[in-house]
Amino acid sequence: MNLATKDIRYNFGRFALTTVGVGMLLMVVMGMGGIYRGLIEDATLLIDRIGTDLWVVQRDTRGPFAEISRVPSSLVHRTLSVPGVQLAREFVYHTVQRERNGKPLRISVLGLSWPTDKGKWIPLTAGRHLAQSHYEMIADESLGMPLGEKITLGKETYTVVGITSSMISASGDGIGFFSVADAQAIQFDVPGEAVRLERAARESRGNRIDLTSIQPSLLDNAVRPAAELPQIPRPQASAVMVTVVPGTSVQQVADIISAWGDVSVFSRSGQRDLLLMGNVEKVKRQIGLFRILLTVIAGVIMALILYTSTLDKIHSIALLKLIGASNLTILGLILQQALLLGSLGFGVAYLLGSQMFPNFPRRVILTDYDLWQLAGIVFAISIASSLLGIWKAMKVSPNEALS
Amino acid sequence: MTESSTQPLAIETKQLTKIYGSGNTEVVAMQDASMQVKQGEVVALLGPSGSGKSTFLTAVGLINPPTTGQVIISGQRVLEGPNAYGNLRTFRRQHIGFIFQKSNLIPFLTALENVQIALQLNGETPVASRSRSLELMDYLGIADRVNNLPSALSGGQQQRVAIARALANRPSVILADEPTAALDSHRGRQVMELFSQVAHEQSAGVIVVTHDQRSLDVFDTIYEMEDGKMQRQKQNSSSKNAQ
Numbered sequence: 149m150n151l152a153t154k155d156i157r158y159n160f161g162r163f164a165l166t167t168v169g170v171g172m173l174l175m176v177v178m179g180m181g182g183i184y185r186g187l188i189e190d191a192t193l194l195i196d197r198i199g200t201d202l203w204v205v206q207r208d209t210r211g212p213f214a215e216i217s218r219v220p221s222s223l224v225h226r227t228l229s230v231p232g233v234q235l236a237r238e239f240v241y242h243t244v245q246r247e248r249n250g251k252p253l254r255i256s257v258l259g260l261s262w263p264t265d266k267g268k269w270i271p272l273t274a275g276r277h278l279a280q281s282h283y284e285m286i287a288d289e290s291l292g293m294p295l296g297e298k299i300t301l302g303k304e305t306y307t308v309v310g311i312t313s314s315m316i317s318a319s320g321d322g323i324g325f326f327s328v329a330d331a332q333a334i335q336f337d338v339p340g341e342a343v344r345l346e347r348a349a350r351e352s353r354g355n356r357i358d359l360t361s362i363q364p365s366l367l368d369n370a371v372r373p374a375a376e377l378p379q380i381p382r383p384q385a386s387a388v389m390v391t392v393v394p395g396t397s398v399q400q401v402a403d404i405i406s407a408w409g410d411v412s413v414f415s416r417s418g419q420r421d422l423l424l425m426g427n428v429e430k431v432k433r434q435i436g437l438f439r440i441l442l443t444v445i446a447g448v449i450m451a452l453i454l455y456t457s458t459l460d461k462i463h464s465i466a467l468l469k470l471i472g473a474s475n476l477t478i479l480g481l482i483l484q485q486a487l488l489l490g491s492l493g494f495g496v497a498y499l500l501g502s503q504m505f506p507n508f509p510r511r512v513i514l515t516d517y518d519l520w521q522l523a524g525i526v527f528a529i530s531i532a533s534s535l536l537g538i539w540k541a542m543k544v545s546p547n548e549a550l551s
Numbered sequence: 552m553t554e555s556s557t558q559p560l561a562i563e564t565k566q567l568t569k570i571y572g573s574g575n576t577e578v579v580a581m582q583d584a585s586m587q588v589k590q591g592e593v594v595a596l597l598g599p600s601g602s603g604k605s606t607f608l609t610a611v612g613l614i615n616p617p618t619t620g621q622v623i624i625s626g627q628r629v630l631e632g633p634n635a636y637g638n639l640r641t642f643r644r645q646h647i648g649f650i651f652q653k654s655n656l657i658p659f660l661t662a663l664e665n666v667q668i669a670l671q672l673n674g675e676t677p678v679a680s681r682s683r684s685l686e687l688m689d690y691l692g693i694a695d696r697v698n699n700l701p702s703a704l705s706g707g708q709q710q711r712v713a714i715a716r717a718l719a720n721r722p723s724v725i726l727a728d729e730p731t732a733a734l735d736s737h738r739g740r741q742v743m744e745l746f747s748q749v750a751h752e753q754s755a756g757v758i759v760v761t762h763d764q765r766s767l768d769v770f771d772t773i774y775e776m777e778d779g780k781m782q783r784q785k786q787n788s789s790s791k792n793a794q
Contacts, residue, residue, distance in 0.1 A: 149660075149664060149668060149671050149677070151660075151668075154659050157659070158658065158659030464657045464658065464659070467655055467657060468657070469640065470612075470614065470643070471643075471644065471649065471669050471716070472641065472643050472645070472669075472673065474640065474672075547614055549651070549655055550609065550614075550651060
């Protein structure tokens with residue numbers, strides 16, 4: 149006769165409510181682990197998907213994900229000249245916030261090095277890849293932009309031609325893919341009035357130097373577009389991505405490029421590690437500590453539940469002892485209930501979590517490893533939390549059945 | 552009476568003394584209490600509250616060992632003062648049946664399961680324990696309530712389930728502490744007669760702590776306790792002859 153299940157059957161309502169409560173608590177613990185996994189996945193997804201071998205960034209920076217990096221666009225041509233380099237692409241990456249339907253819309257703008265890179269590596273759920281060098285974009289579904297939607301960024305209007313999924317920046321914003329030229333146009337866009345003021349300022353500065361009195365035509369340059377002035381640098385990229393010829397040593401190519409004085413070079417795994425150890429590390433530790441705290445709280449709550457449940461049964465336990473039940477029988481009664489509470493709570497956590505987590509604003513990823521690990525922890529805290537109840541039950545005298 | 556005098560002893564206590572506390576707070580709850588109960592004999596233990604009846608019963612029931620004295624059950628010396636010979640809980644399970652003033656049933660088990668548990672704790676299989684439990688419940692007239700929880704039974708029905716549980720393992724000793732207190736006089740007498748019947752049918756020694764003066768004729772022997780001391784008051788030959 150299984151006393152644990154008989155007792156549960158008798159107090160079914162209370163046990164069911166307790167199980168749901170424990171389950172919801174475990175769901176939060178499970179969710180914290182899922183948030184952590186989602187954070188790592190989101191942070192490294194772009195690096196993994198782009199699949200480039202080397203990242204060439206501004207000297208002494210850890211960019212472009214960990215911090216701001218600026219490299220000249222001409223760096224693409226320089227890297228292409230290095231023996232062993234198969235492909236070099238500009239990487240432009242920044243985040244903009246606009247308003248859409250009265251709500252803030254944050255887009256992580258990523259520039260594709262058209263026509264070398266048309267974004268064929270981006271998995272589409274609808275539409276097509278970029279087919280022209282301007283005014284088209286591929287949007288992550290989390291941005292909520294349907295195919296064909298037009299959005300004005302800066303002075304231009306872009307049409308959504310493709311939809312992708314799970315392309316999220318490390319900060320959780322959906323990524324919009326544009327050509328590099330468009331991404332730079334969005335990044336460096338300045339209002340017309342600011343352009344006019346800058347031109348007036350140039351003219352004013354020109355009037356203050358002697359050279360313009362000797363060569364007045366120089367002042368004509370002051371009112372020309374910045375792109376037409378060789379003295380003004382071209383819009384810069386965040387980094388250059390390098391793919392090496394198959395069979396060539398990546399390290400050898402990296403050594404050549406890193407010898408240049410203006411850039412630093414990171415491998416894909418190096419860039420990944422920088423991202424994880426920089427941006428994500430503190431969040432990871434914070435979530436980890438929260439997870440530990442919640443696990444301890446779950447254990448304490450379970451211990452209290454099992455202890456009070458044992459107190460409720462203390463007369464029956466004394467009676468069982470009186471009629472000769474062994475300590476093992478009493479221990480089994482409490483331990484089985486603890487394990488049942490833990491395992492059912494875990495099941496409730498998984499079922500509720502599976503339904504609720506997909507609706508969270510950021511991805512919550514439940515991996516098999518994390519689920520097994522949590523199952524092990526729940527098993528351990530079920531046993532540990534039953535110890536208080538077992539101690540109380542072992543201490544009770546059969547005499548108490550007579551009172 | 553002649554037949555009874557040749558029966559072996561079911562219970563024998565020798566000079567049981569129980570002292571609580573020490574020094575100025577010392578209380579002698581029971582002093583040199585000796586009793587002999589033969590197999591098939593039903594003994595009443597009378598006495599006012601605080602006289603030491605329950606202390607004696609818990610000592611014989613191996614729940615609350617005496618400070619000094621011996622408890623011998625079915626010829627086996629089980630307690631010598633506070634020292635136990637063997638596992639008391641196992642001995643209790645195999646040899647002693649308890650019945651209390653309140654029925655003391657386990658609330659989350661049905662009537663049948665409350666009887667079965669005593670058998671299964673003693674190593675009976677579920678099938679055998681069910682069969683024996685049903686047989687006992689039928690014998691006690693509660694066969695129609697086997698699947699009811701204790702909360703759905705009347706006081707008398709609960710007490711009969713408790714009696715069935717006490718008898719389940721065919722104990723050599725039955726200890727009852729005011730078992731009829733919650734029953735009306737008619738039911739109370741029925742229960743007392745049942746003890747007498749079971750004692751004789753199973754050759755068990757029965758000690759009943761009671762205040763009920765109306766059923767004393769059912770008992771073979773009557774003891775009385777006062778201020779922790781025990782006195783044999785009466786040998787009831789008429790009840791014995793009636794069996």
